[in-house]
Amino acid sequence: MSDKIVKGLNITKEYNGVPVVKNIDFWVKKNQFLTILGPSGCGKTTTLRMIAGFETPTTGQLFFEGKDITNTPPYMRQINTVFQKYALFPHMNIYENIAFGLRINKLNEKEIASKVSKMLELVNLSGFEKRSIHSLSGGQQQRIAIARALVNEPKVLLLDEPLGALDLKLRKEMQIELKNMQRELGITFVYVTHDQEEALTMSDKIIIMNHGEIQQIGSPTDIYNEPENAFVADFIGESNILEGIMIRDYLVQFAERDFTCVDKGFGDNTPIEVVIRPEDIKLVAPEEGLLKGIVKSVVFKGVHYEMLVKEADRTWMIHSTTMEQEGTHVGLMLTPDDIHIMSKEG
Amino acid sequence: MLKKLASGPYLFWIAMFIIVPILMILFFSMVTVESDGSYTFTVSNYVRAFDPIYVTVLLRSLKIAVQATLICLVLGYPMAMILAKMDPRYRTTAVMLFVVPMWMNFLLRTYAWMTILGKNGVLNGILSFFGLPQMTFLYSEGAVLLGMVYNFLPFMVLPIYTVLMKMDKSLIEAAEDLGGNKKTVFTKVVLPLSLPGILSGVSMVFMPAVSTFVISNLLYGGQYMLVGNLIEQQFLVVNDWHFGSAVAMILMLLILVSMAVMNKLGGSGVEEKGVNLW
Numbered sequence: 001m002s003d004k005i006v007k008g009l010n011i012t013k014e015y016n017g018v019p020v021v022k023n024i025d026f027w028v029k030k031n032q033f034l035t036i037l038g039p040s041g042c043g044k045t046t047t048l049r050m051i052a053g054f055e056t057p058t059t060g061q062l063f064f065e066g067k068d069i070t071n072t073p074p075y076m077r078q079i080n081t082v083f084q085k086y087a088l089f090p091h092m093n094i095y096e097n098i099a100f101g102l103r104i105n106k107l108n109e110k111e112i113a114s115k116v117s118k119m120l121e122l123v124n125l126s127g128f129e130k131r132s133i134h135s136l137s138g139g140q141q142q143r144i145a146i147a148r149a150l151v152n153e154p155k156v157l158l159l160d161e162p163l164g165a166l167d168l169k170l171r172k173e174m175q176i177e178l179k180n181m182q183r184e185l186g187i188t189f190v191y192v193t194h195d196q197e198e199a200l201t202m203s204d205k206i207i208i209m210n211h212g213e214i215q216q217i218g219s220p221t222d223i224y225n226e227p228e229n230a231f232v233a234d235f236i237g238e239s240n241i242l243e244g245i246m247i248r249d250y251l252v253q254f255a256e257r258d259f260t261c262v263d264k265g266f267g268d269n270t271p272i273e274v275v276i277r278p279e280d281i282k283l284v285a286p287e288e289g290l291l292k293g294i295v296k297s298v299v300f301k302g303v304h305y306e307m308l309v310k311e312a313d314r315t316w317m318i319h320s321t322t323m324e325q326e327g328t329h330v331g332l333m334l335t336p337d338d339i340h341i342m343s344k345e346g
Numbered sequence: 347m348l349k350k351l352a353s354g355p356y357l358f359w360i361a362m363f364i365i366v367p368i369l370m371i372l373f374f375s376m377v378t379v380e381s382d383g384s385y386t387f388t389v390s391n392y393v394r395a396f397d398p399i400y401v402t403v404l405l406r407s408l409k410i411a412v413q414a415t416l417i418c419l420v421l422g423y424p425m426a427m428i429l430a431k432m433d434p435r436y437r438t439t440a441v442m443l444f445v446v447p448m449w450m451n452f453l454l455r456t457y458a459w460m461t462i463l464g465k466n467g468v469l470n471g472i473l474s475f476f477g478l479p480q481m482t483f484l485y486s487e488g489a490v491l492l493g494m495v496y497n498f499l500p501f502m503v504l505p506i507y508t509v510l511m512k513m514d515k516s517l518i519e520a521a522e523d524l525g526g527n528k529k530t531v532f533t534k535v536v537l538p539l540s541l542p543g544i545l546s547g548v549s550m551v552f553m554p555a556v557s558t559f560v561i562s563n564l565l566y567g568g569q570y571m572l573v574g575n576l577i578e579q580q581f582l583v584v585n586d587w588h589f590g591s592a593v594a595m596i597l598m599l600l601i602l603v604s605m606a607v608m609n610k611l612g613g614s615g616v617e618e619k620g621v622n623l624w
Contacts, residue, residue: 054519074522081523087516091538100534101524152524 003030004063005188006051006156011060013046020046022212023060028156028190029205033182035191037199038209039235047209048158048192052081065155080149081158085165086141088133094120094144095129101152119147122181139170150181156188163198175201196236200224208232229342233275240281240316244274244341252341255291255314259334263341273342278306278319280338289331291316295324368598375591391592400576400593407573408600410487411556414494415502418551419544421495422502426543429503430510441507448500456493456564463489463565489565490572494555501554502547509543510536545608553601573597 004027013021021043028034036044049055050062053074062070069077080101088097095116102112120126123143133141142162149157159178163171179202182189193199199206200220208215208223208231215235216228227233230241244254249264254274266272286292293311300306305323309316309330316332324330375392377385394400429440447455462468463483470480483489517539521531559574566572573593580590 052519052523054522073527074519075525075527079523081520083516083520085514085516087514087520089517089520089535089539100521100526104525104530148520148524 004028005030005065006190007063008047008050008057009061009063011047011050011057011062013043013050013055014058019058020212021050021057024209024212024214026207026214026217028188031186031188033179033189033191033202033204034207035193035199035203035205036207036209037193037196037235038215039194042209043212044192044194044209045160048081048160048190051156051190052079052158053077078154079156079158080152080154081160082142082145082149082162084160084162086145088141088144088148090133092133093129094125094131094133094136097133097144098148098151100148105152115151119151122150123147138165139174142166142174146178146181150185150187154187156190157182159189159191161193162191163193163195171198178202200236208235210235226340227275227342230273230275233273233340233342238278238317238319240276240278242274242276242314244272246270246272246341250336252339255312257290259290259339260336261339261341262336263339266341266343271344273344275340275342276316276334276338277340278317279304280334281316281318282333283307283309283318283320283322283324284331284333286329286331289333291332293330293332295326295328295330298323298326371591371594374587375595378588391588392596394589395592395596403571403576404573404596404600406571407556410491410494410572411552414491414498414555415548415552417491417495418499418502419548422499422547423506423540423544425499426503426506426510429507444500444503452497453560453564455497456561459489459493459496460484460564463492484565485567487566490562493561493565494551494558497561498551498555501550505546505550506540506543509540513539541611545611549605549608552604556601557597 006028008024008026010023010025011021012019012023024043024047026047036047038044046055050057053069053072053076057070060070061068064072064077064079089100092100098116098119099112102115107115116129117126120128123146125140125143125147128136128140128144133144136144142165145162162178163174166174175198178189178191191199191202200223203220205217206220206223207217210231216223216232218226223232224236227236227239233239233241242254244252246252246263246266246269247258248268249266250260250262252259252261252263252272252274283289291311293309293316296308296310296315298305298307300323301319304319304321307318307320307324309318309332311332318332376387376389378388378390380386429437429444432440460467464470465480465482465484467484469483474480513536517535518531521535526534557574559572559578562571562575563578577590577593577597580586580593584590
């Protein structure tokens, strides 16, 4: 038996003939924190709902621990979900909400009580048993929703943009808490979000989707440093994307210049795209730079300044902690490590 | 200040057409007219209302109203569920079809049942066509019950339908996700959350059912069948406004008490999400 707990094979989902998810293959390893990342409407939530069982794939197969669960109803899957808007039962108090799944599994009252209080402890809401869910803040409701799902000891926990409705500070705290929970409990998490920073912070592996197709699967570092196409590069952080030609291995031409790089295997004289992260470009004196330009605008972003530099007919985005005045002539410095090559789309 | 001024006409309306008439009925119910035209205070009208004849009428009214309400609930809940689950493209039409009969005059609709159930009516026509003996459908308790269910069913379906439509679908998914099969999801989540709709529907059917006199007049005949008929007869035929008022007050009290009981039932934890049409 492999350690792939969930596996999707050639999965397509159509609504009234319109494909939302197009022939995707993916797998989730045991105890992995997998994030499905993409803009709204990319099919990430539909994919999650198929894993949960709320939607049935139009074609393709879904496996759970090696068994085909394509047509298994949600209540027969050892998978639980944390919903985007929490979906707590308004007619039950917190205790009853968390105990819902346990009661269905016919546990005795003593076991239920001990499991519920253990869960409340885990989400830092001990003593909230008798409270009504209406008396809770959004963050607290989210914790209850997580507790309600985790108390059933699912093998896989699905989370559908669970932090979307929380404010920034709370979101950051919850990101760390969720990650810790996942490590401690050893449960596989499948997390859906459109927030690239969230994905990079929490995940072991990221699946990037767009228009119902998988764009790239990889670890956060892989995806950030080696985006496979312009969409991924653009979606994960900001970047400068340029047309270029791979002259031969380790030598690339763009911006009317040859640069040494660390990539190979694209073939000689192949048109490619080059991704350069704004924070990788260093501003130096004009005569020291590989490229020369003029600072067009400066915006303070908190930790860094975002500067747009006009070079020939191109505009470069540069992030730096030091600022250059608008109108200053500057040089752009790049090292081979900073240049990422992607094969051209289409 | 402006708010106070703007509410003036409504307050006047409420006072003139709701509070004053109720007080008048209350007054009529507690007096008798002497031969010289003066009023004397008395409780005899109320005492008379507890005569076994009238108590029987009252109890019969309650029984039929409860029966009609239960039948409407049993028929109406699944109907509301079917409507709520329908493809949105056809749903509007289906709901319309439900409402359209209500645009027709209430009397006409009940008359229509007379021609269906009557001695030479449609039903007996069908029976005799197949060589079966004629039957009496009209002028029976069953006919009155049928008339009530037919007329008041939409009032049960619509509030339940509204609640079911407004219900957050992710709650149902959450219940399925936590291991609930279809039956569990219904009994543990859908039914308790639709309770406000059920209570609205029950009140909206029970109240007109317990006080109607038109349906029983047409489908049962002109006897003291229901408490509504009793009141109507006292005012229009017997001309004893005082006794009629006393019975009307008792009926009002009865409805008030049943409403209070209903509110109590519905008040347990769902009031914040409740959709109450009343």
